[in-house]
Amino acid sequence: MSAIKRENVSFFLFILPALIYVTVFSFYPAAEVVWLSFHSPVSNSLTLSNFKALIYFGLPQAILYTVIVVVGALSFQLFLGMGVASLIVSKVKGYRALYILALLPYGIATVVNAVDFSFIFQPTGGFANGILKAIGLPTVNWYSGTPLELFIVILADSWRNFPVFMLLMLAGYASIPRELYEAASVDGAGVVRRFFEITLPNLKKYIAIALIIRGISEFNIFALPLILIGYSPPLLTTLTYEFYSTTVTKYYSYAAATILLAFIIVFIVIVLKLGGGGRR
Amino acid sequence: MNKIIYIILVIFIIFLIYPIYVLFLVSFVPAIFTVDRLYPYQFPVALTLSNLELALSNPQMIHAVYKSLETATLVGIIAVSLGIPTAYGLSKLPEKIAYAITTILFTVNMMPSIVIAIPIAADFIKIGLFDTALGLALAQELIALPLTSFILLGTFQSIPPELEYQARVDGAGLFRSIFEVLIPLAREGIIASFLLSWMLSWDEFTFAVLISPIRPTLPVLIYLYTTRGNILEAAAFSLFLTIPVLILTVFLQKYLRGEYLGGGLKG
Amino acid sequence: MIKLELDSITKRYGKRAVINELSVKIMDNEFFVILGPSGEGKSTLLRLIAGIEKPDSGKIYIDGKDVTELPPNKRNIAMVFQNYALYPNKNVFENIAFPLKMMKLSKEEINKRVNEIAERLGIKEILDKPVTKISGGQQQRVALARALVRDPSLFLLDEPLSNIDPRTRFSAIKLLKSIQKEYKKTFIYVTHNHAEAATLADRIGVLHEGKFEQIGNYNELYERPLTKWIGEFIGDVPMNFVNAKVFKIDFEGEIGFRPEWVNLDDKVFECEVESSEIIGDSYYVSCRMETENFVIRADRKYDIGEKLKFSITKYYKYINGKLASNF
Numbered sequence: 041m042s043a044i045k046r047e048n049v050s051f052f053l054f055i056l057p058a059l060i061y062v063t064v065f066s067f068y069p070a071a072e073v074v075w076l077s078f079h080s081p082v083s084n085s086l087t088l089s090n091f092k093a094l095i096y097f098g099l100p101q102a103i104l105y106t107v108i109v110v111v112g113a114l115s116f117q118l119f120l121g122m123g124v125a126s127l128i129v130s131k132v133k134g135y136r137a138l139y140i141l142a143l144l145p146y147g148i149a150t151v152v153n154a155v156d157f158s159f160i161f162q163p164t165g166g167f168a169n170g171i172l173k174a175i176g177l178p179t180v181n182w183y184s185g186t187p188l189e190l191f192i193v194i195l196a197d198s199w200r201n202f203p204v205f206m207l208l209m210l211a212g213y214a215s216i217p218r219e220l221y222e223a224a225s226v227d228g229a230g231v232v233r234r235f236f237e238i239t240l241p242n243l244k245k246y247i248a249i250a251l252i253i254r255g256i257s258e259f260n261i262f263a264l265p266l267i268l269i270g271y272s273p274p275l276l277t278t279l280t281y282e283f284y285s286t287t288v289t290k291y292y293s294y295a296a297a298t299i300l301l302a303f304i305i306v307f308i309v310i311v312l313k314l315g316g317g318g319r320r
Numbered sequence: 321m322n323k324i325i326y327i328i329l330v331i332f333i334i335f336l337i338y339p340i341y342v343l344f345l346v347s348f349v350p351a352i353f354t355v356d357r358l359y360p361y362q363f364p365v366a367l368t369l370s371n372l373e374l375a376l377s378n379p380q381m382i383h384a385v386y387k388s389l390e391t392a393t394l395v396g397i398i399a400v401s402l403g404i405p406t407a408y409g410l411s412k413l414p415e416k417i418a419y420a421i422t423t424i425l426f427t428v429n430m431m432p433s434i435v436i437a438i439p440i441a442a443d444f445i446k447i448g449l450f451d452t453a454l455g456l457a458l459a460q461e462l463i464a465l466p467l468t469s470f471i472l473l474g475t476f477q478s479i480p481p482e483l484e485y486q487a488r489v490d491g492a493g494l495f496r497s498i499f500e501v502l503i504p505l506a507r508e509g510i511i512a513s514f515l516l517s518w519m520l521s522w523d524e525f526t527f528a529v530l531i532s533p534i535r536p537t538l539p540v541l542i543y544l545y546t547t548r549g550n551i552l553e554a555a556a557f558s559l560f561l562t563i564p565v566l567i568l569t570v571f572l573q574k575y576l577r578g579e580y581l582g583g584g585l586k587g
Numbered sequence: 588m589i590k591l592e593l594d595s596i597t598k599r600y601g602k603r604a605v606i607n608e609l610s611v612k613i614m615d616n617e618f619f620v621i622l623g624p625s626g627e628g629k630s631t632l633l634r635l636i637a638g639i640e641k642p643d644s645g646k647i648y649i650d651g652k653d654v655t656e657l658p659p660n661k662r663n664i665a666m667v668f669q670n671y672a673l674y675p676n677k678n679v680f681e682n683i684a685f686p687l688k689m690m691k692l693s694k695e696e697i698n699k700r701v702n703e704i705a706e707r708l709g710i711k712e713i714l715d716k717p718v719t720k721i722s723g724g725q726q727q728r729v730a731l732a733r734a735l736v737r738d739p740s741l742f743l744l745d746e747p748l749s750n751i752d753p754r755t756r757f758s759a760i761k762l763l764k765s766i767q768k769e770y771k772k773t774f775i776y777v778t779h780n781h782a783e784a785a786t787l788a789d790r791i792g793v794l795h796e797g798k799f800e801q802i803g804n805y806n807e808l809y810e811r812p813l814t815k816w817i818g819e820f821i822g823d824v825p826m827n828f829v830n831a832k833v834f835k836i837d838f839e840g841e842i843g844f845r846p847e848w849v850n851l852d853d854k855v856f857e858c859e860v861e862s863s864e865i866i867g868d869s870y871y872v873s874c875r876m877e878t879e880n881f882v883i884r885a886d887r888k889y890d891i892g893e894k895l896k897f898s899i900t901k902y903y904k905y906i907n908g909k910l911a912s913n914f
Contacts, residue, residue, distance in 0.1 A: 047412075048414065048417070051408075052413065053409070054409030055405070055409040058402050058403075058405075058406040058425070059424070061402060061461070061465070062424070062465070065436070065459065065461070066436060066462055069435075069436045069438075069439040069440050070435055070436055072439040073435050073438060073439050076439075123332075124332070127325070132325060138329070138333070141336055144336065144340060145340075147565050147566055148339075148565075149523035149558075149561050150523060150525060151525055151539040151561065152542070152558040152561050152562050153339075154546075155542060155551070155554050156346075156558070158546070158551070159342055159551070159555070160338075160342055164358065165358035165359050166359075166360070167360055167362065169359065170359040170360060170362055174362070199335070199336075199339060256432075259432065260433060260434070262433070262434055262525065262526045263525035263526065263543065267546050277526075280434050280435075280438070281529075284530070290438070290442075293438060297432070297435040297438060298435075300432050300434070300435060301435050304432060305430075
């Protein structure tokens with residue numbers, strides 16, 4: 041073995057503990073779940089019975105609502121994050137204070153966030169309805185239908201998490217050389233044109249990173265919907281937990297979990313393809 | 321045009337601050353004016369510490385705080401103990417291998433917590449780690465470790481390699497040079513990693529609710545109280561959940577510098 | 588006595604052989620300078636000698652012992668890096684004491700040795716200061732003290748004077764040279780600065796394409812370059828290499844001659860002046876004959892287009908860039 045290879049092996053030993061840990065606590069349990077989801081407690085052969093049962097217990101709705109929440113939250117957070125970043129970058133008056141303020145929501149724990157927004161949005165009364173009443177608008181029962189319930193989940197989640205987008209957009213803006221904008225101005229491009237022709241393409245990589253990081257978290261949101269809307273309307277995570285804690289067999293929850301994992305993998309692949317493999 | 325921007329700015333700032341303001345109201349205004357009313361007062365008509373007292377006098381909450389503290393500290397310690405050798409190894413390996421391993425570590429972040437928590441909970445029952453701080457810490461470590469490795473990698477990369485060479489030439493063996501030279505110089509990155517991991521654990525819910533439901537951590541306790549309809553206590557406990565994080569975030573500002581965060585993205 | 592021997596050392600980065608079957612013998616008490624353009628592998632070579640990097644093939648012997656497989660802390664060498672690599676979290680005393688601490692010497696012994704060396708290098712007053720708060724010149728002396736305090740077999744220095752301003756550099760060079768002679772140490776010194784090399788070296792190894800293209804003192808390199816590359820590399824003004832036929836020399840190759848190896852009174856050849864400039868206190872004229880250009884050291888300023896008559900007093904023959912024979 042050449043000297044270099046020998047050196048590499050010894051450095052590899054430093055990484056080994058972390059790799060072992062990750063395999064034991066992450067890859068192995070995940071494999072376990074997927075494996076079990078294709079089995080039933082009675083037979084030893086591969087079966088799709090868990091998945092079939094799930095379809096009757098709300099799987100299609102859970103999938104639909106999860107996708108709605110993910111798309112809605114990501115869009116909203118992208119919009120907010122990009123918007124605030126643009127404001128900060130354009131050095132609007134008080135932009136430094138704006139930056140610090142905009143970071144605050146991320147410091148709020150998800151559980152606290154959920155409790156907080158459950159005070160704001162209540163079926164009757166509550167802070168939000170208080171404001172509506174004060175300005176003469178009719179009050180809303182925020183839990184009176186799936187669209188509204190999904191809305192408040194998206195709102196609460198985006199309020200708390202958009203700073204991640206903002207930070208990544210700021211990093212992206214910092215990476216665009218000013219000369220590009222100056223040259224474009226000289227060539228006669230207006231604000232909107234410059235945004236679409238210069239800003240957006242250069243930001244693509246960062247948007248992709250943000251979408252992947254936040255997207256995975258969005259598929260995973262659990263505490264927020266659990267506290268805010270409970271088991272219904274179901275999301276894949278809350279559905280999984282519902283089965284885990286209420287049904288006799290845990291195998292349904294394994295199936296739901298497997299489906300969730302599958303969606304996340306598909307999502308990442310899609311974003312990577314669209315972002316042109318721009319992960320670095 | 322500027323006027324429109326300012327209006328948008330004002331609306332946005334209200335949007336940012338309002339939920340925090342509500343939190344403040346519910347925590348420090350007597351309950352009769354807030355959660356016990358159909359339409360709570362939007363302004364602080366009176367201030368009180370009685371909500372805090374309510375929380376502090378609740379033994380369940382005290383226990384939950386201890387559990388959270390224990391767990392978070394363990395997560396911080398394990399994160400640094402595992403993160404330092406990992407980051408050191410990554411900083412020495414050829415770029416392609418380091419990149420591949422970093423990707424593996426971040427893949428871990430991709431696994432939904434709920435997917436992992438379920439089998440882990442079952443396995444923990446078998447080996448006696450169920451409902452323990454150590455068990456929970458080991459699970460929560462999955463969130464902390466990739467980030468910690470990334471930050472520490474950046475930290476190590478920002479230390480000139482000559483310092484380690486010098487220590488080796490001066491007679492220090494591999495471990496001696498790491499402990500005497502690298503780690504003291506990486507102090508800030510290490511502290512930042514510990515604090516971030518601590519905060520991640522403190523806030524964590526999914527693993528906590530599945531692995532440690534009987535003697536819960538604070539986030540789980542809050543959830544349990546909301547399911548029972550005790551939203552006032554839930555709000556009071558939330559205050560205790562939030563305050564350490566706010567303090568630590570301010571503290572962390574000092575340590576969060578671009579060099580560390582941009583870490584693994586450098587060459 | 589041979590202090591260091593490198594036997595056919597090769598080091599590759601990817602496909603590129605940065606060091607390519609390099610062999611050399613460096614003697615006891617020698618001040619040996621490794622000279623070469625930046626980025627050519629001089630620092631790599633030093634790191635290989637130190638043991639910080641391992642060669643892909645070849646052997647390294649220090650004091651006759653095969654150290655190729657030994658880690659740096661077992662080779663009994665000292666090294667000074669370009670940026671001095673002083674431990675920032677320790678003060679001056681602790682920095683100098685560090686190698687002694689690694690040797691597990693007693694506190695009294697460490698104290699004694701550190702103070703001795705600090706005295707010799709004139710840094711006794713700053714022993715308790717943090718290393719981040721002392722001047723560049725002082726830092727350099729601390730780095731030297733740290734290297735000397737162990738009494739090592741071999742001294743490696745990697746461009747230690749690059750970061751010093753020219754005024755301090757002169758006294759730094761004097762210090763290095765006197766330390767080397769006084770302590771009777773073998774110094775291996777890497778630099779890209781020709782003046783440093785010329786002043787300090789007993790012998791210079793010019794590193795090019797992974798090998799020492801020529802080894803000798805500065806004079807030898809200057810007066811009799813073994814290759815065209817050396818001729819152009821060494822010297823304030825590059826050596827001229829011109830097709831031999833232009834000077835009516837019957838030889839299939841080039842002749843090399845330095846700008847000052849001409850006689851302006853002996854008007855054998857004539858060339859046309861294309862440009863003229865002053866370097867130092869002499870005039871150098873770029874002159875053209877047939878299709879060839881070369882530089883001649885002149886006695887006065889020449890105008891563009893003027894004709895200059897000269898003869899060549901000394902030259903060497905080169906085939907394919909290599910020295911063919913003497914004149």
